Amino acid sequence: MNITYLEAIREAQARALKQDPRVFIYGQDVGAFGGAFKATKNLAGEFPGRVLDSPISEDAMVGLAVGAAMEGMRPIVEMQFADFSTVGFNQIVNQAATLFWRTQVACPITVRLPFGGTSGAGPFHSQCIEAIYAHFPGLIVLAPATVEDAYSMLLEAVALDDPVIFCEHKFLYYHLKAEKLPEEALPVGRARIAREGRDLTIVTYSAMVHEALAAARELAQDGWEVEIVDLRSVKPMDTDTIMASVARTGKLLCVGEAWPWGGVTAEVISRVASEGYGLLDVPPQRLNAKDTPVPYHPNLWAAHRPTARSIVAAARKLFRQ
Amino acid sequence: MLRTALESATGDLAAATHLGAYRHMLLARLLDDKFAALYRAGKIQGGVFLGRGQEALSASIGVSLQKNDIFAPLIRDAAGRLAFGETILEAIRTYMGSALGPMRGRDGNVHRGRPQDGYLPMISHLGAMISVVNGTLLARRFKKITGTVGVACIGEGATSTGSFHEALNQAAVEKLPLVLIVANNQYAYSTPTHRQFACEDLADKAPGYGVEAHRLKGNDLTDCLRGVGEAVKRARFDGGPQLVVADLLRLCGHGEHDDAGYVTQEHKDSALGRDCLKVAEKFMLEEGWVTGEQLEVLRSQMIHEIEEAVAQVQREPAPDPFAEEWQALSCGGLSDVRMD
């Protein structure tokens, strides 16, 4: 069997619907059509009445999910693109994120965000906005990089009692394949060592894990052994795994496809600088998208986001210090 | 050729307006066909969104507007954009990402415009342009510019956004000369209207906001010219905001990636499924305003014009990432994140 990242997301939702009658799916075109990306293909048929097409009303979509969660349901909301979730931002960050803290009533909703750049998608179908959600207390923010994690983390997201922002990368949807779905997985909140190495730690997540792996392969040809930490969970962030890796390598490069300002890479560097300063033998560095909207033209887009090539260049600069 | 026909129909205003609008409809249709072909050939990255079946409505909007008006078209408005003064070069350059286009390769496809000319560049977020049009109109009031109107276009699906309701109410409160045109093409991507709203008629929403409503047959050029013309005139002469609801059918996929298998046969066979271009041609032929031969000549001229323009744009430079400023602020000196 060859299963894609996208199919893993579909399978996780099928399993969640099957094993838990409280689960339902709500989003634009998710019903008979199976969703803009087909992440809910055939689910409306298999689970009648539990996969509902919503109007184009992101605010009301999230609000409805919060209300249903208060009544004990476990809604999965699909945003058609992560970029449109900002229209439902208020309900996510003010309603869902504060509910438990204010009332001791949990808010087990999962908001799926198809996110990240693909060629030609332009400024409004490419955004990486995990950091703005992570900024708000009360939300869990996940960003799986592998087929296995897409599956197991989505299942865990639905099972968790807190609101989860599930960032699934569109670039990985069709490209990434695995032999089979996992039976066991690291728990949410734990990072994964995607590659072991002694010379440099690259901390990254989601699609950038694969760019970093490609960069590591290239650097290995020159004898550099790069260790790659795949965060998996942006919030909570597994500081221990990061710190242990930096302790081994003494060098840190953080890579994110999101914008630099106040982002996940900034958070990683801040933690390592304050808690692990003595572990570093050179100043920590980060590589992000450029600080402009995501451009449409493939040439501009390729230069806007980090790639294996720019990661290699950033790593070489670190090695030269 | 058409001009000869026009001249022979001396004094016939209806003939002139129909033929004028039809030109934009046909050019838009042929341009859309070309974009679809380029997409299939892998020459356009990202999405291609067509206005097939909506040209009569869209062209009617463009021709009802004057140079100083505001126009915020959406994804299916190639015809209206042309009628409002966009050139096919601008459209092609944006789709092909040419550095010489209005968006310089930074934004693409239908996300184009020239705000300095009252031609607003849509963002993808549905409903978001309406209040922006309101803002331009309020500014004109501040600047004591009178007699201009602003048109915002949306699909029936976008009437479910909060932005639609907020902006319509806002326009009514400020009594702005907004004309909000809803193209009810029966589907929002795959979603049929009964999963989008439960009211009988979208135009019924207007009185709830204190806004005047207009209904029209969206695939009938005559009715579109009448209905849109009336609404624009009402707004222009202080009638306040106007809501226009046009019924029609999308005669293509949501985008060119979509085979639209969900569109029912019933819809295709209904009156809504009639192609506005054919309806207009038939009408003009029956009225004796044009001959079939003239239409053929016009079509081949336009195809030639489009082919030439595409050939030109294909030879134009792509944006150069090394020459890019990578600045999102107009005050470049205030950009504080420079990481390379």
Ligand SMILES: Cc1ncc(C[n+]2csc(CCOP(=O)(O)OP(=O)(O)O)c2C)c(N)n1
């Ligand atoms: C706020 C927002 N949510 C979701 C989308 C994704 N989306 C793009 S077009 C579309 C359907 C639009 O339907 P409609 O308004 O009827 O216009 P049509 O495509 O039929 O012309 C959707 C859901 C979006 N662009 N903006």
Ligand SMILES: [Mg+2]
């Ligand atoms: Mg529609």
